[in-house]
Amino acid sequence: MAKSRRPRSRTRRNFLIGGAVVATGALVVGWRFLTPGDPASPQALLKPSDDERALNAWVKIATDGTVTIAVPRSEMGQGVHTALPMILAEELDADWSKVRIIDAGVDPVYVNDVMMPEGFPFGPHDESFLARQARATGRYLSELIGVQATGGSTSVRAAWGPMREAGAAAKAMLLAAAAEKFGVSEGELVTEDGIVRHPASDRTVSYGELAARAATKSPPDTLPLKQPSDFRIIGTPRARLDIPAKVDGTAIFGADVRLPDMLYATVRHAPVVGATVRQFDPAEVARMPGVKKVVAVPGGVAVVADSYWRAKQAIDAMTIDWDMTEAAQVSDADIFAGFQEALAEDGFAYQDDGDAVEALNGASKVIEATYRAPFLAHATMEPMNATAHLEGDRLTVWAPTQAPSVMRWIAAGEADLSEGDVTINVTYLGGGFGRRGEPDFVRQAVALAKAVPGRPVKLMWSREEDMRNDTYRPAGLSHFRVSLDPDGYPAAWHNKVVGPSVSGQATMRYIPFGSDSGPDRTTVDGAAWLPYTASDVRVEHVLSRVPMRVGFWRSVGHSHNAFFTEGMIDELAEAAGKDPYRYRRHLLRDRPRHLKVLDAAAQKAGWDRPLAEGRALGIALHESFGAIVAQVVEVGITDGEPRVHRVVCAVDCGIVINPDTLVAQMESGIVYGLSAALWGEVNFDGGAVQQSNFTDYDVIRMDTMPTIETVIIPSAEAPGGAGEPGTPPIAPAVTNALFRLTGKRVRELPLSKQDWSSTGT
Numbered sequence: 001m002a003k004s005r006r007p008r009s010r011t012r013r014n015f016l017i018g019g020a021v022v023a024t025g026a027l028v029v030g031w032r033f034l035t036p037g038d039p040a041s042p043q044a045l046l047k048p049s050d051d052e053r054a055l056n057a058w059v060k061i062a063t064d065g066t067v068t069i070a071v072p073r074s075e076m077g078q079g080v081h082t083a084l085p086m087i088l089a090e091e092l093d094a095d096w097s098k099v100r101i102i103d104a105g106v107d108p109v110y111v112n113d114v115m116m117p118e119g120f121p122f123g124p125h126d127e128s129f130l131a132r133q134a135r136a137t138g139r140y141l142s143e144l145i146g147v148q149a150t151g152g153s154t155s156v157r158a159a160w161g162p163m164r165e166a167g168a169a170a171k172a173m174l175l176a177a178a179a180e181k182f183g184v185s186e187g188e189l190v191t192e193d194g195i196v197r198h199p200a201s202d203r204t205v206s207y208g209e210l211a212a213r214a215a216t217k218s219p220p221d222t223l224p225l226k227q228p229s230d231f232r233i234i235g236t237p238r239a240r241l242d243i244p245a246k247v248d249g250t251a252i253f254g255a256d257v258r259l260p261d262m263l264y265a266t267v268r269h270a271p272v273v274g275a276t277v278r279q280f281d282p283a284e285v286a287r288m289p290g291v292k293k294v295v296a297v298p299g300g301v302a303v304v305a306d307s308y309w310r311a312k313q314a315i316d317a318m319t320i321d322w323d324m325t326e327a328a329q330v331s332d333a334d335i336f337a338g339f340q341e342a343l344a345e346d347g348f349a350y351q352d353d354g355d356a357v358e359a360l361n362g363a364s365k366v367i368e369a370t371y372r373a374p375f376l377a378h379a380t381m382e383p384m385n386a387t388a389h390l391e392g393d394r395l396t397v398w399a400p401t402q403a404p405s406v407m408r409w410i411a412a413g414e415a416d417l418s419e420g421d422v423t424i425n426v427t428y429l430g431g432g433f434g435r436r437g438e439p440d441f442v443r444q445a446v447a448l449a450k451a452v453p454g455r456p457v458k459l460m461w462s463r464e465e466d467m468r469n470d471t472y473r474p475a476g477l478s479h480f481r482v483s484l485d486p487d488g489y490p491a492a493w494h495n496k497v498v499g500p501s502v503s504g505q506a507t508m509r510y511i512p513f514g515s516d517s518g519p520d521r522t523t524v525d526g527a528a529w530l531p532y533t534a535s536d537v538r539v540e541h542v543l544s545r546v547p548m549r550v551g552f553w554r555s556v557g558h559s560h561n562a563f564f565t566e567g568m569i570d571e572l573a574e575a576a577g578k579d580p581y582r583y584r585r586h587l588l589r590d591r592p593r594h595l596k597v598l599d600a601a602a603q604k605a606g607w608d609r610p611l612a613e614g615r616a617l618g619i620a621l622h623e624s625f626g627a628i629v630a631q632v633v634e635v636g637i638t639d640g641e642p643r644v645h646r647v648v649c650a651v652d653c654g655i656v657i658n659p660d661t662l663v664a665q666m667e668s669g670i671v672y673g674l675s676a677a678l679w680g681e682v683n684f685d686g687g688a689v690q691q692s693n694f695t696d697y698d699v700i701r702m703d704t705m706p707t708i709e710t711v712i713i714p715s716a717e718a719p720g721g722a723g724e725p726g727t728p729p730i731a732p733a734v735t736n737a738l739f740r741l742t743g744k745r746v747r748e749l750p751l752s753k754q755d756w757s758s759t760g761t
Contacts, residue, residue, distance in 0.1 A: 153721020382430020
């Protein structure tokens with residue numbers, strides 16, 4: 001036991017749930033784990049049964065020893081419903097076999113204070129005064145607003161402190177109860193597997209027996225936290241707590257919600273970007289079987305019926321007159337032509353070390369390259385959906401959402417209610433990837449509930465509507481100008497990235513008076529603050545607006561900037577006549593964590609081994625969301641198409657909570673990124689999306705799935721992300737391998753756009 005944390009006392013800091021008071025000139029928000037004596041008590045949040053006692057806002061214990069932990073993040077397959085309870089159970093010394101989970105409600109105590117600070121325009125390792133103040137302000141604003149969201153690979157990082165403290169606080173209360181029961185001091189007691197033991201007398205008492213007494217205690221001001229060497233749960237493989245229900249069919253996703261007297265709805269959106277409804281005639285389908293109502297909703301028109309199929313038949317039969325916009329003429333070529341023109345403009349410089357422009361102007365040789373990446377869809381397995389029920393002045397929503405606190409605010413505004421009159425029930429998510437943090441489908445569901453008050457209505461988008469009305473990963477263009485030193489390594493590096501602002505657009509969808517004109521770090525994530533050394537570096541972003549909706553996509557800016565930058569690093573290695581792996585090793589000579597990850601991937605893959613004819617290896621390394629990932633791929637050409645046969649992935653994400661989940665997330669991220677690299681592209685013609693389903697937006701299938709091997713680098717650093725960092729390196733690793741195999745340098749994705757018929761087997 002070494003490290004101790006002092007909890008933020010509600011009484012000492014004038015805490016007020018759901019708001020704040022001014023104390024000594026500062027706005028103060030609450031202690032993360034409320035104790036039973038608080039007015040806004042854990043009883044209100046956890047709703048314990050007669051045989052349960054809530055010890056704080058995160059955990060309750062039953063008389064039979066069952067430990068129920070509240071999880072405030074959305075489970076979308078990434079394993080947070082297991083990883084987060086492991087953190088609390090570790091400090092509690094709980095019996096893992098008796099741990100159960102519930103979804104935490106929407107409450108400021110469950111704030112995610114990591115996500116917002118990471119949006120500010122400072123590098124992840126910038127410890128300047130301004131950067132530290134900005135992050136502190138972001139955490140403060142997160143608590144003030146009560147941001148409860150899942151994304152940005154922040155779930156474990158945001159929960160690491162609060163859930164450890166909550167577990168330690170509960171254990172301290174149990175120890176105080178046991179000391180009182182045994183008539184001894186707390187220092188004479190030890191805890192293990194849900195038991196308090198007094199070694200001197202060999203007496204034991206279970207947590208279940210102590211729960212009622214412990215609930216009357218308060219934790220000490222100083223909480224001892226475990227050293228990593230004392231962990232028994234964290235770092236060990238544990239079966240996922242959500243898997244049994246997903247296997248036996250009892251898990252409830254948004255699409256599974258069934259309520260008494262429920263109606264069903266589906267929607268048709270505008271066929272082209274930016275178009276709005278001019279007029280429609282509900283009478284056109286009113287007499288069709290099962291149809292209850294035709295409703296104009298934000299973004300389109302919906303039909304409410306007594307079944308989804310009947311609603312779908314009716315909406316397909318409707319004639320809707322759309323008011324088109326200038327965007328109806330926009331195509332991909334127009335977008336990229338605009339990006340190319342924007343290259344002539346000065347952008348916002350996120351990194352400006354030395355004087356790269358001056359150094360390049362004086363260089364004898366400059367290497368230039370321009371890379372492009374397309375729009376991408378999220379293509380979640382479960383299309384967008386939500387269920388809403390308006391009963392008088394109470395609204396209840398069931399939604400597979402990544403942002404329940406935001407959705408409650410959105411729903412309240414749509415229904416003209418106070419947030420206190422809105423309940424958000426978060427279901428399992430059939431994939432999120434950032435898409436389910438958007439408010440559109442919840443807004444529509446609430447509008448439908450208002451149209452049929454007193455009856456629950458479930459809105460379900462068709463796959464085609466989902467694909468054609470996404471908030472797409474933005475297309476982007478990246479131009480490099482780089483000079484090399486006499487040894488062939490980067491001396492001056494100037495990278496200009498062109499594209500729209502994801503954060504800006506998202507803000508405007510949440511807040512009508514928002515703007516996209518401010519700095520948006522996601523635009524250069526993965527382009528600025530690279531681990532590679534160079535004396536003069538300038539990385540800037542030129543805002544080039546597009547009429548299409550763009551949004552957060554798995555790994556956000558890293559998803560395309562890693563392709564750009566790691567491709568360019570390989571080009572520099574080629575220009576210098578050096579091996580791409582060893583070239584990176586030299587550039588990472590002062591970055592031991594990165595170097596260890598790079599070496600682990602290369603060694604596991606057998607970088608220098610002889611390969612079968614028609615095979616080649618490629619390598620890429622990328623840091624994102626607090627994790628460092630290197631990937632080596634083995635590729636070939638089969639039937640005129642690139643084929644990835646093997647991927648070796650090495651990852652250092654700090655302290656690992658559940659290694660099984662980490663491996664699964666690396667595999668998941670690789671599959672997601674590889675699908676995009678091979679085939680992923682959303683095209684616009686006349687303002688209309690050309691893709692509609694998995695028939696023309698392909699993904700990795702069983703017969704194209706490579707072998708994936710993951711190497712976890714042991715680390716004592718604070719936990720980093722896992723859900724997204726596996727995605728960015730895969731595209732450049734593949735394109736770099738294809739260059740070594742074919743001599744063809746790929747600067748534009750997807751790979752299906754290229755002609756590979758002249759080589760391969």
